[in-house]
Structure formats: structure tokens, C-alpha cells
Amino acid sequence: MNAPLPTETGHTLKLLINGQWVASKTEHFQDIVNPATQQVLGRVPFATAEEVDAAVNAAHQAFASWRNTPVGARMRIMLKLQALIREHSPRIAKVLCAEQGKTLADAEGDIFRGLEVVEHACSIGSLQMGEHLENVAGGVDTYTLRQPIGVCAGITPFNFPAMIPLWMFPMAIVCGNTFVLKPSEQDPMSTALLVELALEAGIPAGVLNLVHGGKEVVDGLCTHPHIKAVSFVGSTAVGTHVYDLAGQHGKRVQAMMGAKNHAVVLPDANREQTLNALVGAAFGAAGQRCMATSVVVMVGEAAEWVDDLKALAQKLKVNAGHEPGTDVGPVVSRRALERVQGLIASGVEEGAVLALDGRGVVVPGYEQGNFVGPTLFTGVRTDMRIYREEIFGPVLLVLSVATFDEAIALVNANPFGNGTGLFTQSGAAARKFQNEIDIGQVGINIPIPVPVPFFSFTGSRGSKLGDLGPYGKQVVQFYTQTKTVTTRWFDDSSVNAGVNTTIHLR
Template sequence: MRDINHFIGGQSFVGASGRFSDVFNPSTGEVQARVQLATPDELDRAVQNAQAAFDGWSSTNPQRRARVMFEFKRLVEANMQELAELLSSEHGKVIADSKGDIQRGLEVIEFACGIPPAVKGEYTWGAGPGIDVYSMRQPLGVVAGITPFNFPGMIPMWMFGVAIAVGNTFILKPSERDPSLPVRLAELMLEAGAPEGVLNVVHGDKTAVDAILTHPQVHAISFVGSSDIANYVYQVGAQHGKRVQAMGGAKNHGIILPDADMDQVVKDLSGAAFGSAGERCMALPVVVPVGQKTADELRERMVAEIQSLRVGVSTDAGAHYGPVVTAAHKARVEGWIDQGVKDGAELVVDGRGFSLQGHENGFYVGPSLFDHVTADMESYKEEIFGPVLQIVRANSFEEALALPSKHQYGNGVAIFTQNGRAARDFAARVNVGMVGINVPIPVPVAYHTFGGWKRSAFGDTNQHGMEGVKFWTKVKTVTARWPDSELEHADSSFVIPTMA
């Protein structure tokens, strides 16, 4: 049995907790490895290594830090096939999707390659008589990221890419379900030229999370996961004086107006709802057609589209999606399908009990489609996080607009229409953090910023882009005066200084 170790201080570190978590191959259902679960002492060891590396790394000029990021990007690209296969073997998503996962992370690394102008600060000459004022952005110190299973490549790179580029040192606590890729990324960061201790990987469960949240030398924490845990991370981290951004769950809606290009809508919905087995925080699990004619046509065409989908092992190049991550998650998704039936929704396509020939023990869930879902149903209120699409019919634009706006989650939303005025009005009024217009998965490009509203995010600062730079740095402002001569002295003043 292969053991997956921590990566601390630039080397593999064997923990002594004696606690492990099984890592499965979702395609077969077999245990393929076990990952160590850290103690607070082992987390502290990583923090001390990161602290020891901080002074040297933070004083390295931004151009040299950027060169490390350039080399890291090159190494990831050179090893893309290996990394994608490693990701798929533990997560279950198909290889092409794993490459997309890694590539979206690399886009933030590309942003980090241009970090020098992002941290240059501001300067005002002559703010007062002989007085200049300037500001500088400085790194925080040791910082941490706690990442979910669904994007074991992208989300860690979203976090540590910017954090390391601006001069911090980093502790990554990845999901224990698919931990191998994050370790490999840390190895490549070391190979790229980052000093030992700049990027550390500590595996663990709640014990490790709590150790991060309460450690006095960890200054900022980024988290992605479920909303209840995001709220916990935010509350506990803030109570211990840390800067925290905690991204939670989602229930993203796709609004279909009667004039939408239905051919494109069906293709977009198929990928957005069922791609990666629906295990995406930006998946589109709810579709809201406006008007009975629109709804009836959408239902008929989605049934035909679902029948064409191919579920397969992660290495099947012809598969549209693979298994979910664990048997427990499979049971959870099928439990939500049970709940939808109990709620009174019409189960049009039932994906429960799906079995792949030759891989009967794999964690597969077939695509499911519900119709006549209503806003008071539990299965609508909560995140299913599986290959399940729910149709919620709306009679008007205003009714459709209200559904995502009133939902407890506010991560992403999309509207499909050829009416520019309607799209513009929707984008301005909807109470959701990220909006797509004829774009089913509106994840912003890396030089913009990612973040939802309501119970989809806790904290005031979003991920990556300039928001990420602000989150991972602190501003110092200097007011300087250089007298004309040693004989020039001002009288003592006991009032607040002004620049008059």
C-alpha cells in the first residue's frame, strides 16, 4: 500500500500521528493509497519551515520571484499528461477535464508571472511643503490555503500562485481524497527555484484545519469548500486575528429566455450540469426556462441530449464524465435524488443505480433530470454536487430573476438570450456575485477576480486578480520630509499635522 507523505521544508516528511485516510480509485472503487493525517505538532513544523524561509523569500525582488513562477509554469506544462493522469486517478474526472483543471490554475500562475507592477505601490511628490508620501505593498508572512477535492490542481494554484509571488510563504492543506497532485505541484515549485519551505503541503482532517486556524504565526487563510465549513473557518480564523476568505457552496441557475439559441443552450447545459459529474462549485444544476413553450422544448431536448451522454472510467477518452469521488459521495448524491422524488418533483431521467460494465464497484452516478421543481423543495434549496439537473419553470422574466436572487447561495448565474437589453438588466439586478451572459460557467479570467455572494462566500476579498494581491499583502504608507538644511527647524506643534 502506497503512503502519501507531507511535503515540508522542501522534502517528503513522514508523519508520526499513526492516523491515515484511504485514497480510492473512483473508477474501480479500490483503495489505492493512504494519506497521512497531521498532528498539530506536524502542522507547526511546516509553519516553522515556512517562517524560516520567509525573510529570504520576501526580500527577493519581485522580478526574481516572477522568474520562479515562469519556470513553475513551464514545468507544469511539460508534465501536463503525468499530472492530469495523477489527478484523474484519485478524483475520477476524465483526463481532458483534469487538463482543464490544471490549465485554469496555470492561468493564475501566468498572472503571478506579471506580479512586479501589481505590488509597486503609489507615490506622491510634494504632498506638503517638502513632504513626499508613498505606499508599499508588503507580504503578510506565513499564510495558508485549505482546498477541496473537486479541483485539486486549479484551486491550490489560485491560492499559492499569487500568495507566493507577492512574497509570502505558504502552507497548503489539500483534500485528503485526492492529495497526490498538490504534493507533486510543491515538488515542481521547488524544482522551479523556490527555496525550501516556501511551499509546504500538510495533509489532514479537522485536526489539521483547526491547527491552521489557531496557529499564531499563520496570518491569512484562503478556503474553498461547503458553506457550513466555510462559515466555521471564517469565524474561527477571524476570532484568532487572521485575514480570512472562505468560499462556500453554490446553487447556480441558468435562465432561458424564449429567444435563446436552444441548440447552444442544450449543449451548454449538458456540459455545465454533467461535466466532472457535477462536482463543480460553478456547475449549472438549475435551469429556469421562461414560459411553458420554452420549458417543454427544453425538457424534450435535454432528455435526448442526456441519452447521448457517455459515462466511463477516467481514462476513457470518449467519456463525457467519470465517477464521483467516493462511495459516500455517490450515496449522498443518490440520497438527494431520493429527496427530490419525496419533495414531489418529477424525475424525468433517473441516474440512480447506474453500473458500468467491468467496473461495477466504481462510484458512478448516471445523469438525472428533474422537472417541475419548486423553490420550496429541499432538493432545490441545497447543493447536490452531482450529475443532477433540475428544471424550475418560470412564467415571466421577473419570476426568473427572483429565483437566484432570493436563493441562499449566490455564487454564479447565467442568462441565455439574444436580447441585449434584457441581459444588461438581468446582470445589473441579479443578487449573485458572478454572471454569465450566454456563458454557462462564468468563471472570470485570472486577471479579474472570483467570488460569490451570500452563503457562497465569507469575507470581503475575492480570489486571484488584483483582489488576490490585496488579500495576500498589507499596505504600509510612509510620509517623509527632508529639511533643506540642518539649521532648519519647525516650532513644536500640538495639533494634528496638515499638509497646508
């Protein structure tokens, strides 16, 4: 792996344009900072408008030939890519851990969940099939083709710098499109490693391009006339902006955004398994997951479990992600740390009970790290800021209600709809919950119900803009357009039936 990555202090990432790693001519750079130590790992350039245009134009030119590449050749590239990711996963995980702050185990999971999508892309020969029906009328057949749409763009977040890019560019490319990827400027190194592997796997020049930057680069992609589709994962504010701007410029858009995921706990649930699941889902990855469980709704006697929940959370080890035994690493930046601490303070000010305070954690040897320990609030009301906003940190809110129906109504009243979970041993309760809950992804005794790639990610309501989700069958629809062909072939010896002026085929 020889891509120009900042594995040593002071190095600067490059852009990938038309198969070449090039140094940006920008004057705007940002440090890539280890969140556990504040060590500067390198610099990321904010690409100029001309460089973004060059990347898109390279993808536009490459599309003419790539779209006609045989499906078997595209599949074999994905087979090679998945093998390379497996081979280099340990190194990528270390880079990811250093720049993002995740534990090594979490970093490996980040890569693996993306790898699953690459593996699914290897089945594109079946996934991209159209439909065929003969004799829709006398001697007339109709069939559909799923054809690539052109140049696609992906804008990815800081919290999953491996998984989310792998949700995007492999599926877009294997469908016959070309791609321009814009990773988070906070932790772009592991994404760049994956892009390098994609080149090594055989993706031709111009088919995959990489640019770095902030809002100006995002806006440039959303408005470029050659871009046909934009895929986004990130905050609600940015996602809404991307959806509106790209939509106004005629793009297809899928925007996966913020969340406030609830877990409903019934008194009959398995106590130990439920508590373990809740603590892992709330505090794993330092709470920086759009599918993290951030609210627990205790029904009836389940409210008595709060002390056990607190005791279990207190046992988690806060440390730098690469240290053995770490359960909770740092949040990604000083800005993120200040925001989480500010939201915790607002919860106290508004009258919630701070049962476990994770502020002020100091880790020996990593005194400058962006650490927040597991934090637990009880006595939370739905009008409080900590309930209304996505905290994106290791903070869990507990609400108590008397009945199951109240719990369902509470979850449905929240504007977000990414995921929810129910913990119970009652099949009847589970069926009622999955039927009545207005959330796109439901887990039964599973706190983070992210589907495997054979299905599609189906967040809903305030957590998603656009009709189709990433990966699975839905993303094949997103990255292709359906063309319907109706055919009729004449036998030269047949008798002319005359002119038919109606629109009906007979």
C-alpha cells in the same frame, strides 16, 4: 519528478516540511481510492499536531529572508513553475483522473485553469505596485507599499485538486509570503506533484510546506499564532467553521463555499447552443463543481425545450474517466454516491418529476465504480430539499416561470450567490439581468462564468465569506498589507520655520 508519491499500490504520501519530504509519525492514515474501480492507490497520513507546528514554524522562519527576495527573483520562479507544469501536465492529469475520477479532458482543464493563475503571478512586478503622490503638502510626499503579511495557509477541496491549490500558493508566495498547504485527503496526489514542481522551480526550503489531514489539521492551521491568513475553498459547513475559527484567532480569511447556480433561459435564446451549454455545465465533472449549473429557470415558451434537454442528456456517455469518449465519470467516493442517490430519492418523495433517472448505472468492467448518470428533475418547487441543498452530482433541476421578472426574483431569493447565467439574444434583457441580479458572477450566454485571472473570482452572499476573492487584483490585496509613508526632507540651508503644533502639514 522524484517526490514520494503512491504511484504503486501501498505507497504512502509524505509531508513537505522545510524543504524535506518526511514520513509522518502519525498512526492515522486514509486510503486514496480510485472512484471508478475502488483500487487503493496509496495512503495519506493525517499529520500530527507536532508536524503541523513544524511546518508552520518552518514557514515562519523562512519568511524573514523570503520577504526581502527581489521581486524579479520571485517572478522568475513563477516563470519556471509555469513551464514545468506545462511539461508535466499529461502525467499530472493521469494521476488526477485516477484519484478524483474526472475525464482526462476535464483533468487537463483543471490543471490549465490553475496554470493561468501561475502565469498571472509572473506579472507581480506590476500587480504589487503601490501609489505615490508628491507635494501633498509643501515639500511633503506620500506613497504606499504593498508588503507581504507573513505565513499563509491554504485548505483545498477534492473537486479541483490542481486548480484550487494553484489559485492559492503561487500568488501568496510571489507576493513575498510563505505558505502551508493542506489539500483534500481524498485526492492529494496530484497536488503533491504540483508542490514537487514548485520545489524544482526554485522555491526555497520552508517557503512552501505541505501537510495532510482532516479537521484536526484544519483547526491547527486556523488557530496557529504564526498563521496570518487562511484561504479556503470547499463546503459551506466547513467554510463557515474555518471562517469563524480563524477569524476568532485574528486571521484574514477568504472562504469560497457552496452554491446553487441558476441559468435563466428566455424563449429568444439560440436553442441548440443553449441546450449544449446547459448539459455541459450541469453534467460535466459529474456535477462536482461549485460553479456547475444545477438549476435551469425556463421562462415562458422556453419550457417547451425540456424534452430536447432530456434527449441531449441521455446521449452522454458514463464511464471511467480515462476511457476514451467519456462524458461523465464517477463521483469521488462511496459516501458522495450515497448522498447524491439519497437526494434524488428525496426529490421523488417530495413530488418532483424524475424525467431522467441516473441511479443504478452499471459500467461494464467498472461495476464497482461510483457512477451516477445524468439526472433531470422537472416540476421542482423551491421548498424541496433538492433545491435547497447543493447536490454536487450530475443532477439538473428545471423550474418554469411565466415572466423574466419572476425568474430574476426567484434567483435572487436563493441564499447562494456564486454564479448565474442568462441565455438570450436580447441586449436589453442582458443589461437588465446583469443590473438586477444579486449574484457575484454573471454569464451572458455563458453557463459557468468563472473569470480569467486578470479579474477576480467574485462569488457572493451565501457562497463566500470574506471581502476578497482568490486570484486577480483582489488576492494581491488579501496577501499583502498596505503601508503608507509620508516623507519630508529638509535643505540644510533652509530657514527654520519654527514649531508647528497643529496636525496639518503646510
